[in-house]
Amino acid sequence: MSASKPGVAGAAGGGAPGRGSDLRKLVAGRRPGVKWIRRHVLDTDDWSREEIETVLDQTRAMVEILSRPIRRAPPLRGRTVILFFAEVSTRTRVSFELAAKALSADVVNITATGSSVEKGESLLDTVRTLQALGGDVVVIRHGSSGAPYFVAERTESAVINAGDGWHAHPTQGLLDAYTLREAVGELGGKRVVIVGDILHSRVARSDINTLVPLGARVTLSGPPTLIPVAWRCGEVPAGVTYEPELDRALDGADAVIALRLQRERQESGLLPSVREYSRVWGLSEERVARMRPGAPVMHPGPMNEGIEIDAAVAHGSRSLIEKQVANGVAVRMALLYLLAAGVGGPDGAGLPNPIEKRG
């Protein structure tokens, strides 16, 4: 990331930011035989381990680009990435914007505030507008679960889900997997605790759908009212268990991911009090010490320090929270590259949408 490492940039890009083919060379051949066939990134729930690995490998290449003196590569020059954020988000939007710009794409922002979305324009109208604008990639954040599928079915653009309702946040799942693997190595046999409001968390769902295929086991912990009833009563997904008592969940764990607790849960009768929650399911220094020595702590942000996580833990030596943010840019670059760089070229041209359309 600083000018003191010219050797790294030189090794991969030939000094100054080079042609797109440098990057393609960097990426291609890493995993011979694995081809990228996805037109959209809507959910990782049907991804194979190989597909996840492809993105993580690609991410490593992007981390390298981000470490160059000039953090910019040209492969998406002339491509347009539309960031359609129908729900307020600063972190994820900025992360996607940096990612798109680092690959030299043109970036257009459509946000809820100040756009026709606020004036009651329907999602269908917005999709028609997006289609007319002709972006190569549409990145969508939306409060309704499934909204990215709605967009993907009705537009020619590649669609990336940047978080939909309680459903999925695939780029968060992938960046968590990347960050965790950098910290603890291969995830096979590792046990990761996810604690908090699982029911309303798209992050939890995407973490499960990314970490489990990589070999990790996931232990969910949190108040019974904030865990889907099916997951508490026997219909739990493969590789996942539920342990209401956080101390027991953390005993010997390899990592923990704390989720943000919305204060509204108390008002809607799902929690007796935020104070009680913090005492029973908050991450304190003593609690995290129950994990394997040095086991890391993660949080998707934004944090409620003092509620789901103590400040000392959030900013302590185990915390990977800032790394998550940094890696987020690289993961999003990787996906933008995979989806957009190949459009019209040899990598992804003419490949079918994995979501089969109805006749």
Next chain:
Amino acid sequence: MSFDRRAFEAKGYLVVPGFVDLHTHLREPGFEDSETIETGRRAALRGGFTTICAMPNTEPAIDSPGLLKELLGRGYGVNGARVHFVAAITRGRKGRELADMVELADAGAVAFSDDGSPVEDARLFRSALEYARASGRPIIEHAQDLALSAKGVMHEGAVSARLGLPGMPAAAEEAAVARDLALAKLAGARLHLTHLSTAGSVELVRRAKADGALVTCDVTPHHLAMTDEWVAGSRAFAWETEERAPRGAPFDSSTKVNPPLRTGADVRALWAGLEDRTVDAIATDHAPHASVKKDVEFDQAAFGISGLETALALVLGGVRAGWAPLETVIDALTSGPARALGIDRPKGDWVVIDRDAEWMPRAAELASKGKNTPLIGRTLIGRVVATVVGEEVRYEGAVHAAEAVSRR
């Protein structure tokens, strides 16, 4: 054209009495962009229904004898099913004051229902049952505890957990069924529980019937054929395996219906209820919607499936799988609903069925204005060849033409 039954039977078609649908939404007055009485009546004939009962959740609601008489007094086209009207239980369907139930019954209401907005106040519902008893007309109850179902948009279970959609637990229906059964017993009134969707609800009715309660109930074709996996993109009927069935997109709002599509175990329990006659009737809950109500985000979309024209094929699928005998299902489409309503089936109403015809519903070909069904583009087996009202053939389908093509 008068009906020549033997000519149809000679071709190997099945001829049975015309179907009676005790739960249909015709949307008129007020929502004519979704359906009109005329388009709904035509859709009914195409589905083999010769008598349908229109629900009163219109705008204005059918809660006054004046509006009811006006609707009954209209001249209707010949190419449509016979129509009865269900009147509202409470004024404006608001659940606060009873509608003029005696006068509504005298004006010709076939039953009473606040369908879609169950009467939450138990004391008021008790009064409604007492009045229904006095009027000799049944209450058709949509049993749902609204506090418990809250903002749910699908069945609460493993699929809703996976998709991150708010769920409606089975208990939201079962708690209301239990309450309604207790109140019906108290009032000594006839109660009809409509579109039951869970194993628990069927079991509650089974026990109540064993205790001699005056209760009847129905289930819908979609609850007999589809599971909550359809919301996740499955298009496998409950009797099919996932591998052999086509797939649709997840979060398709045409699978959003209330009560929601339930689990495979619930579907089996509904069929078991049909088989042992705990379930009296199959009713469509035909709920057509204009595309603006459905072509939106899943959680914003209106509830409902347009069901009149595909009902027969769905229930025949279960029969073919051996889940209930044909006679039981035909009874549940004809005598069962007539008994539940306490009406006589009109003589001379028939439906001619080709049990083996394969066809594919297409939006443009549905007579209903509501194209909101997840069956668009799905191959179905079993189709209505002709529908007869009062010994007159009022609908004759394109099956003959299709046959001619295939035999050439």
